[in-house]
Amino acid sequence: MKRLLASAAFVAFAASGAVAQTVGFSQIGSESGWRAAETTLTKQQAEERGIDLKFSDAQQKQENQIAAIRSFIAQGVDAILLAPVVATGWDSVLEEAKEAEIPVVLLDRQVDSDKSLYLTAVGSDLVHEGEVAGQWLVDKVAGEPCRVVELQGTTGSSPAIDRKSGFENAIKGHDNIEIVRSQTGDFTRAQGKEVMESFLQAEGGGQDICALYAHNDDMAVGAIQAIKEAGLKPGSDILVVSIDAVPDIFQAMAAGEANATVELTPNMAGPAFDALKAYMESGTEPAKFLQTESKLYTQDDDPSGEYERRKGLGY
Amino acid sequence: MTILRRVAPQLLTLLALVLLVTAFFPEFLRIEVVNGRLVGPVMDILKRGAPVGLLAVGMTLVIATRGIDLSVGAVIAIAGAVAAWAITRDLGLAAALALAFAAGLAAGLWNGVLVAIVGIQPIVATLILMTSGRGIAQLVTEGRILTFSHDGLAFLGSGAVLGIPVPAVLWVATAIAVTLLLRRTALGMLIEAVGVNRNAAALAGVNATVLIIAVYSASGLCAALAGVVATADIRGADSNNAGLWMELDAILAVVIGGNSLLGGRFSIAASLLGALIIQTIDTGILLAGFPSEYNLSIKAVIVLVILVLQSPNLMHHWYALRYFAMRRREAALDPRKEPGT
Structure with missing residues (x-):
């Protein structure tokens, strides 16, 4: 039919x-x-x-x-x-x-x-995505000192390089924000969790970490579990910002465990x-590069609704 | 005592590594109690080492029969996918575990039959499942990360028993159970006999075919348990990445454990120390805070040093050097002795 x-x-x-x-x-x-x-x-x-x-x-x-x-x-x-x-x-x-x-x-x-x-x-624009994530953190902490840990994508891949440099661009000139640890989590949940565990160990059981920046949502989802198992509250004790906007991160945002994600549509x-x-x-003739919007989603943007809208798309 | 002497090189290596990591990260050995569970880098190593440790148990047996099992990484993905699928279908924890183990057993039987009955070289026979297994797992999860929220299954990955992480308990318990089974019976010796010379063992009355199928099945079951732990840990089955390249770490663990890839005598305890050594390197690199570009190079150099130090040839050279040095010293001492006598 x-x-x-x-x-x-x-x-x-x-x-x-x-x-x-x-x-x-x-x-x-x-x-x-x-x-x-x-x-x-x-x-x-x-x-x-x-x-x-x-x-x-x-x-x-x-x-x-x-x-x-x-x-x-x-x-x-x-x-x-x-x-x-x-x-x-x-x-x-x-x-x-x-x-x-x-x-x-x-x-x-x-x-x-x-x-x-x-x-x-x-x-x-991968660099722009990193900038949007960084700008969100700059606005969120509003001048307060903030020690950030970073979960990078696969070493040497262009999203990892560009999202890193975009975030660094955004926090440049804001001396209150400092990336204290940065390691690759290979874009996977399992590695994101394992590497976050070592960050928590290395930074006084997580007491010294103010925010996590993950190059993709999957690593953030893994890291959120590590933060919870260390007895801290992701989303409030440690702010979580990541990139991609996959359904699972909206579930975490709805539960108050993640703070923001930048959409790769x-x-x-x-x-x-x-x-x-x-x-x-x-x-x-269109321009040779049509940049899609890198939209920022926070806990105020109806995360449970976004989850429902996305879960059927095959993510 | 003989066991202690057998694993002495591995224990010394582990000790040296711990000292090395402590030099870079002074709080490495700190353990504290948070929310009724032990927390610290060492506990992380015991927990994170679980998948490779479990694989190493099965891999040791397979390698002892002069085989190799490349499919275990893919079996992790399959078993994890099956467990998550069953849980999301509300079939319950028991059914999820049973199905996951059934999948692991089926994979092991498949490998065992290809090797023992069809007679395909182990590296090729298990390569088939290594390449196709991840596809099977993706069929189960429909190509997405199958997320679940089930406290019972999650407990296997991130729970704690008496303050000790469940994955650590699982791999230690598995290792002890398998070791007892093999060493309190003649099974272990029969496996070694098959590994040394399959034909001679068969002529002596050992049913080599069944034994080989059994060791591959054991390897499949170990991989299934590792898959369940890995899936429970992240509360989701990630078919693309679960267990990826982990078969190589498992083989490396067996080799660092001093077991010969040519089969014969084996030690599960030594393989497990090998797995712990690998995990200590991984966690140590993360804790030391090097840029991630160096991770693999550092790991490669450390592994190379360990293997070179364990090399039998080097041992021979070392003994030869000592022997010559002693002879020369004696020769130098002799003339002085003579006037005295």
């Missing part, structure tokens, strides 16, 4: 021409909850707009993505969305798409190819479809 409706919509819109009707989406895979949510939201956004989305899961392999794009070109889709698994090696397949006059929009990751080979890239497809529509209807 859904398929019938979709094809009916396809026929109806195909008559009007200009708008993208069939869009191919080459997704990396489903290695994290966030990416599963991105897939779900992309399908939702396509359905809302009456777009026929051809979805291809590459299972973390670039060759699968290249094969998928070639098959999209062969099928004559109107546009292609690509979440590239790596940054290099896209030149020839992007050129093929360009020759076939099919616009390509990159989602959430960048490629090293020439900018003329794709229409635009939709993504989040999985809705990259919405802006991508909007840009495609504008481009196809009136030929407006």
Whole structure:
């Protein structure tokens, strides 16, 4: 039935021409909850707009993505969305798409190819995310001295590097805030908990820690458990701010155990479809990078409601 | 006494490490009572060492039969996923544990049959489950982190008995039970016999096939318990990351324990000391507060030093050096002795 409706919509819109009707989406895979949510939201956004989305899961392999794009070109889709698994090696397949006059929009990751080979890239500014988190802490402590421990992402990964430097930018010039310990928690709950335990041991059983900054929510969720097991209250004894806005952190915020999170929106497809529509209807060239909003959520932003809204998205 | 002599190198290594970490972090040995439980870096090590410690018990047996089990990390993910799935379906703690152990046992039987009956090399046979197991776990959790709130299961990961963390109790109890089972019966010796020469053991009347299947099953069960502990610890099954690369730490623990990868004689106590040594390094690095870029390099250097010091070749060189030094000293002393006599 859904398929019938979709094809009916396809026929109806195909008559009007200009708008993208069939869009191919080459997704990396489903290695994290966030990416599963991105897939779900992309399908939702396509359905809302009456777009026929051809979805291809590459299972973390670039060759699968290249094969998928070639098959999209062969099928004559109107546009292609690509979440590239790596940054290099896209030149020839992007050129093929360009020759076939099919616009390509990159989602959430960048490629090293020439900018003329794709229409635009939709993504989040990782440094800005760190800045939003840092600014929240600056405002929250309002000049009071604050010793911060930091749970970094995987050593050397770009989110870890950028979210660290963004946070440092934000607290620069606020000498009351100081990062006293910083270690990698590999973006995982288990490591987040283990490393937080060692922070607590090293900082007088946690008495000397004023706030925790975690590069993602999963590590924060693990660290919150470590703080509770050490007999302290996360959210009041130790402030907790992290990045991503996954459902579980909203549960923690609703329980008063986390204070703030910065959203890395999985809705990259919405802006991508909007840009495609504008481009196809009136030929407006979008900017080469469309930055998504890094929205700050605190305990005042209806965390239990946010949890309900997100839990069905496949996180 | 013989056990003490067997594990002496590991004990000395652990002692040296503790001194080293204390030099960087003076409060390392501090233990205090918070909310009726013992808290301190040492307790953290005992607790955090649980998954690798449990894996090391099973891995020691497998390695004693001249095998290897690469799948244990993936089995952790599967067992954790199954336990969390059962709990979120309100099946109860007993059913969750039973299902998790059943999953571990099934994985172990699969490995054992591939090795003992089909005759595939252990490293290849267990590689199959190592690569596919995480996928199976993701099918169970549907690719997300399966979070649960069930105090009974969480107790296994973060509870305490008489002030001691439950994971620490679990791995010590498992190790003692397995050691008693193997050493109070002839099982341990039969495993060693199979490891030294499977054909000779079979000719002598040892049912090598059943024994090999049994050790892989034991390894699967140990991994299942480790998976339950890891999942209970973070109150969620993280199929992507639970037990990731932990099989390598378990093998390293067995090797640091002085057990030969070529099978034969084994010591579970020494493997466990190996696991404690690895965890002390990990926790020590965190406590010392180095930048995280150095974590792996520091660990690698320490492990290298430990293995070099334990190397039998080095021991031979050392004894040879001492022997020559003694001969020379005696030769130097002799002429002076002669006038006196």
